[in-house]
Amino acid sequence: MIKITLPDGSVKEFEQGSSPMDVARSISEGLARNVISASFNDTVVETVTPLMEDGNLVLYTWNDAAGKKAFWHSTSHVVAQALEELYPGIKLTIGPAIENGFYYDVDFGEHTVSEKDFPAIEKKALEIARGKHDYKMREVSKADALAYYNNQGNEYKVELIENLEDGEITFCDHDTFTDLCRGGHIPNTGIIKAIKILNVAGAYWRGDENNPQLTRVYGISFPKQKELTEYLQLLEEAKKRDHRKLGKELELFTFSQRVGQGLPLWLPKGAELRERLEQFLKKAQKKAGYEMVVTPHVGQKELYITSGHYEKYGEDSFQPIRTPKADEEFLLKPMNCPHHIEIFDSRPYSYKDLPKRYAEFGTVYRYEQSGELHGLTRVRGFTQDDAHIFCTPDQLNEEFKNVIDLSLYVLGSLGFENFTAQVSVRDPEKPEKYIGDPDNWDKAEQAIIDAATEKGLDFVVEKGEAAFYGPKLDFMVKDALGRSWQLGTIQVDYNLPERFGLTYKGSDNELHQPVMIHRAPFGSMERFVALLLEHTGGNFPLWLIPDQAIILPVSEKHEKYAEKVLKSLENHEIRALVDKRNETVGKKIREAELKKIPFMLIVGEEEEEKGTIAVRRHGGEDLGKISIEEFAGLVENEINSTLKSF
């Protein structure tokens, strides 16, 4: 007998060789029906794996993330089989489950697969699934495994197997299909009731652009057809929140082929919104002891050679600007830090003068790869809400924590609650990617982790994600399509002060090197507005939205009164406009709704007589007929309740 401990702490005895499914059955038939995966002593096992020793068992159903993972991974086998049957001679590589679904990377050889082929693949895969084939794991010797795939001419699987130890290699069979696999399957293919191929994309073998490019087939599957339908509806809904679509509809920004790829043009309403965001941050920064500075858009090439940016990015970026003078070259600035460093270096400092905090909404230019450009989230010219703090090593912890506070204030005021924090440290195995002394790196990384921990931030540490000159703490937010984007960033830097020879005089009357913090709570204005658009679906907070109210005269007769209302709203600092078009009230309301204007103020005969306005809130709520003063009070209250003070 073996002792099995379940997640609730209960311990039950089973015969040696019992499977997770047996355990499930002993608890209840219902559970047994729903169990699709399990882990034993923190290792994923099959539901039929015989358990040979005492241990902790967790059973997973579709409702668990681990259950979904097994489900999707299992589906990838079925889809792979379908692909093999439809396109003989293809070479399969890897097919893992991902956050939403799975993919399979395939070398299709001569075949090309596009959207038109999806229905056939789905049909085939579903046919296979309906066969209710069991997933069966078996151990294979390294020699046999290599022989199997050498025989198929599949160099990818051979490469994978070569990196595995003999004795730990397993194959998984179902129906006529066999795949190299370490396990974690649902009991049989029949549980998969709905399969959707979502898209195909190129992907380099092992993620290295020097390797051959494979075709990645993305898909998702569900135990019920209804769940697939719901998922597809969700995707449709997400598309409606896409900032590129909303940006066009709300007339916030545009792009022009003549101006150039990735160079956003801010339209009046977008510029107004952005300006308001900048004012919001400037106010908080002033309280936090920052000083504004202004620097030009270009700098001599030597400046970036000194900073190390030129060596790192020079050839892959906008090329130097030449002047009539021989050998004189300027770069469009890709970063504001060297300019701010020169501001710092323009006079000597005592330790008593520090920290110095220089802030600037600095526009920078980076030649991003064309395939990377995406709406406002990835562009070639953008404005950072940048600042650089120069402080003594003693002040670093406190300063860093203050920046975390500021960043959280910014995210909180704008309703971002579902962000994640990531500490990006260097990859010790790739020292060539970084500049500077390893001791300083250790200090900087520790400083960030300490500050984040002391602030109670929930963060993950990512190796190899640091900037080349220092580690950082990033705040990440997901877009409408589920992709993660970096918004705010805080970076500790010992390197640039060294490269530029920055000093201050300490209490010991000796010269010391200051530490720098680079930080941008929004990150870039472009990206921040993009994610704010997707986050709010265009329903910006009242304090931020360009048009807070629209006055809708019932007919031309009430235009004069509408103008009067507008004037008095302006006196209350409420941003409003009048819809004087020759249209019915119904139509004006419809369009104001589509433009997501928070308040619609209908004025007709009755309002004109009594000096009131009929207030309709975006979404349809009727706030009744009230005076302009009452309305102004209402607006003010709402703004004060969302806009916290710092």
Place this chain on the structure above:
RNA sequence: GCCGACGUAGCUCAGGGGUAGAGCGUUUCCUUGGUAAGGAAGAGGUCACGGGUUCAAAUCCCGUCGUUGGCUCCA
């Protein structure tokens, strides 16, 4: 940069070897209206650009540019 898809009126999109369609918007006129589309008429397109095939190309082929989903990259 790489792989796939796409590019038709201001916008959203249909069509597809015989030189263009819808809805919305816009313009003019009628209508003067009460909480998500009042009515009528008109204007508007080198079908991204450049080549090729063809009697004939918006349609097929190639290239370029742009957009897009991924991959790689992201100071």
